[in-house]
Ligand SMILES: Nc1nc2c(ncn2[C@@H]2O[C@H](COP(=O)(O)OP(=O)(O)OP(=O)(O)O)[C@@H](O)[C@H]2O)c(=O)[nH]1
């Protein structure tokens with residue numbers, strides 16, 4: 084667990100990525116942000132930062148002791164933005180110093196700020212303060228990370244929606260409904276057997292079902308959301324020499340891996356990322372399966388089998404110009420519980436493969452016929468991969484709100500509790516059980532927005548951020 088410092092410290096960090104750029108920004112946040120900045124900054128128009136109005140911009144220099152600075156002590160020529168609490172990212176006073184975008188001026192400015200009383204920020208500490216000060220909830224804090232790290236438009240869109248609070252609104256509406264169900268139960272109103280109460284029981288059941296539907300709708304989009312954000316792992320697997328490495332190169336559109344006509348060319352698993360149908364795909368070339376006494380070949384085949392376990396999807400490659408062999412069957416045997424697309428490669432050559440037998444070997448799998456050499460039908464393969472995950476391509480109207488595994492798990496836990504509660508209500512179980520399950524459901528929703536989340540989970544979330552965010 085990372086050590087967290089006191090919250091009333093004023094923190095400082097470089098907010099822009101490392102490297103050279105037109106400008107680089109040093110950000111200060113905390114009660115003393117203005118005073119610390121004032122101690123380092125000399126404005127051209129002599130304005131004192133501690134008196135500056137909020138959301139104003141000032142030109143000047145950063146120097147060791149600005150009032151008496153000899154020119155040599157000037158660290159950089161800068162633009163300073165003053166933002167006073169509470170209308171800021173962290174809800175604290177913030178000063179942003181736009182420096183020249185090299186690592187030397189930026190570091191020197193940060194060091195000077197530390198000498199003037201600031202402390203270096205921890206990873207994600209600015210965003211964590213925004214969360215702790217109640218400006219954003221946990222969903223939004225995590226969305227900041229997703230917006231920054233989104234690799235595709237499809238991943239960016241739901242992250243932006245989360246940042247704007249759409250998911251939080253949905254979760255909070257469900258929470259309120261649950262509270263509305265729990266409150267009368269806790270007040271001791273139970274279901275005696277007269278007519279009025281039978282009606283109230285019906286209302287209760289209907290309201291609980293509505294919450295259940297709401298949770299289920301969010302879960303339904305979650306699988307897509309997680310894929311959109313994290314991408315999928317695809318493995319090219321098959322007997323030696325069927326053309327796996329050639330397919331890898333064809334998909335990547337450059338000669339990434341070695342291709343020869345010798346069986347056993349590929350030894351290590353080689354992974355690369357590409358975007359297919361708007362999804363980030365990590366595609367892996369693996370060693371071909373073959374009979375061999377060679378220690379190296381045996382080890383590489385071992386690695387292929389181990390890798391299959393981690394893959395979300397296996398492209399089972401077979402050679403159209405050969406009869407289906409023992410090795411092909413052996414590979415198919417290992418793919419029993421996996422999502423599989425059969426890729427019939429080398430269709431530019433005369434066909435010898437018995438497709439009927441192939442169907443028996445991998446029952447129910449989808450097929451694509453391609454030629455890696457002639458680069459034919461690769462787009463059909465890409466489409467098939469997309470379809471495999473989204474049953475049709477993902478459209479802009481599709482509502483994907485949940486993109487995190489953490490959120491998905493909490494929703495699933497919430498659903499289980501609601502189902503238990505529904506069961507208890509139906510069987511006229513004790514109200515204590517009902518209340519317990521509903522409270523648990525409420526808590527699971529709170530875990531998502533950060534209302535009831537444990538501190539170690541918070542630490543884990545914010546430590547994924549970079550310093551300066
Ligand atoms: N005619 C034809 N030849 C192909 C095609 N794809 C691959 N080849 C040839 O098949 C041979 C083997 O190709 P690789 O891509 O190295 O096969 P691999 O499955 O990676 O082989 P290992 O790494 O040994 O398991 C090479 O000579 C390729 O040029 C194709 O679509 N058509």
Ligand SMILES: [Mg+2]
Nearest residue numbers: 327328348349
């Ligand atoms: Mg290969």
